[in-house]
Amino acid sequence: MSQLDLFTPALTDGELPPVALTPEIESLLAKNAPVAIGVSGGKDSGAAVWAVVNHLNQIGHTGPRLLIHADLGRIEWADSLPICQQLADLFGLELVVVRRPAGGMVERWMSRWDGNCTRYADLACVKLIMPWSSPANRFCTSELKTAIISRELTRRFPGQRIVSVSGIRRQESSKRAQKPICSEQARLTVKTLGTSGVDWNAIIEWKLDHVWNCHKWHNLPIHEAYSTYNMTRVSCCFCIMSSLPDLLRSAGCEANQDVYRELVDLEIASTYAFHEDTWLGDVAPHLLTDEQRTALSGAKYAARRRELAESRIPEHLLFTEGWPTRMPTYDEAVLLAEVRQEVADTVGLTIGFTDPASILQRYAELMAERAEKQFLADWTEAKRELKALNKRLKEAYEEANQTV
Structure with a gap:
C-alpha cells in the first residue's frame, strides 16, 4: 500500500x-x-x-x-x-x-x-x-x-x-x-x-x-x-533526519543499496553511528558482506571504548567553538595523553601530542592564537563603531548648520 x-x-x-x-x-x-x-x-x-x-x-x-x-x-x-x-x-x-x-x-x-x-x-x-x-x-x-x-x-x-x-x-x-x-x-x-x-x-x-x-x-x-516504497518524505535516500522505517524502506530499493554499503563502511571506519543511536548497518544487514557485518560488530565495540575514554575528560578542558578556554594542569595533561592514545588506538589513527609536555605546549599555542583572534575581532568591531559614530556626528553637525 x-x-x-x-x-x-x-x-x-x-x-x-x-x-x-x-x-x-x-x-x-x-x-x-x-x-x-x-x-x-x-x-x-x-x-x-x-x-x-x-x-x-x-x-x-x-x-x-x-x-x-x-x-x-x-x-x-x-x-x-x-x-x-x-x-x-x-x-x-x-x-x-x-x-x-x-x-x-x-x-x-x-x-x-x-x-x-x-x-x-x-x-x-x-x-x-x-x-x-x-x-x-x-x-x-x-x-x-x-x-x-x-x-x-x-x-x-x-x-x-x-x-x-x-x-x-x-x-x-x-x-x-x-x-x-x-x-x-x-x-x-x-x-x-x-x-x-x-x-x-x-x-x-x-x-x-x-x-x-x-x-x-x-x-x-x-x-x-x-x-513504490511508501516513504513519508523524500530527501537523500539515506537522511540523518529519516525515521527508522523510512531508512528500511529506502534500503529496499536496489538502486540505493550501493550507497547504503558505502555509508556503512564509513560507520565502520569512524565508529560513529549514522543516525543518532541507530547504526545504518543494522537497518538491512542482509545487504552487507560477511566482512562488513564482522567489521560493524567491531566498530560498535570500538565506539563504546572511544566514548568511555572520552568521558574521562573534564568538562572545563573541552573546546568551546573550536578553542580551549583554559590551560590543563600537568595531571590533566597526563590524563589527556592517556585518553588521546586510547582513542587513536581504538579508531586506528596516527596522532601527535601524546605526552603531557607537548599537550601543554599545544594548549598554550591555541589559547594564544584564540586571544589574538579575539583581539583583532574586537579591534575591527571598535573601528566599525567609531566610523558609525563619526558618521552620525557629521550628520548631526550638518543638520545643526542647516537649522542655523
Whole structure:
C-alpha cells in the first residue's frame, strides 16, 4: 500500500489554501522580482511549484521564474531529478540543476571525516568529531543546498532582489512550526553583484492533505519513493533526519543499496553511528558482506571504548567553538595523553601530542592564537563603531548648520 492509498481526500477541488503572503513578498512580486522555486522531487516542493506559479499567474507577475534543484550526488534517489524535470516541463519553466563542485553529500561526509581525523591528530579538537551531519548541525542543507543555490541565483540575477521559494510546512516539525513566512536570506546579498533576497515559505500553512490533494487534482508527478516504497518524505535516500522505517524502506530499493554499503563502511571506519543511536548497518544487514557485518560488530565495540575514554575528560578542558578556554594542569595533561592514545588506538589513527609536555605546549599555542583572534575581532568591531559614530556626528553637525 502506498502513501497515496493511505490518504483519503477530505476536500473537494478548489479548496486548496492560498499561498502565505507578507507585505514584503507582495511588494517584490508586484515589482516582478525574479522567483526561484527550490525543488527536490518531494511532494511538498511539487505542491509549492503549483501554488506559487498559480499565484504568479493570477497577479500578472512577468518577472523571471525558474525551478532550481541542488543535486546531492550518489545519495539522491534515482527518481528525484526526473521528477523535477517533469515539474519544469509541466509548468513550462527552466530547471536549473546545481551541484557542489567538490562533490555530493557522500563526498562531503568522507572529506569531513578525513578533516576531523587530521584535526584530532593535531589536537585542534579535544574529542574526535563524527563525519555525519546532525539535526543540530545540518551543514548538509546549508553547504550543499542553500549556499550552492544562492550562488547560482546571484550570478543569474545581478542587481536584483530575489525571491527564493521553499516548500517547508509548519505541520512537519516543531522547529518548522516556528519558521516565518518570509525572511532575509543573507547568502543572496552580494555587494559586488548588487543582489539581495528573501526566503519565501509559500505553503507553510498547508497541511498534508492539502499537499496530496494538490498532486491528485492537478496531476503532479509522484516520486517513486512514495508510490513504490511508501516513504513519508523524500530527501537523500539515506537522511540523518529519516525515521527508522523510512531508512528500511529506502534500503529496499536496489538502486540505493550501493550507497547504503558505502555509508556503512564509513560507520565502520569512524565508529560513529549514522543516525543518532541507530547504526545504518543494522537497518538491512542482509545487504552487507560477511566482512562488513564482522567489521560493524567491531566498530560498535570500538565506539563504546572511544566514548568511555572520552568521558574521562573534564568538562572545563573541552573546546568551546573550536578553542580551549583554559590551560590543563600537568595531571590533566597526563590524563589527556592517556585518553588521546586510547582513542587513536581504538579508531586506528596516527596522532601527535601524546605526552603531557607537548599537550601543554599545544594548549598554550591555541589559547594564544584564540586571544589574538579575539583581539583583532574586537579591534575591527571598535573601528566599525567609531566610523558609525563619526558618521552620525557629521550628520548631526550638518543638520545643526542647516537649522542655523
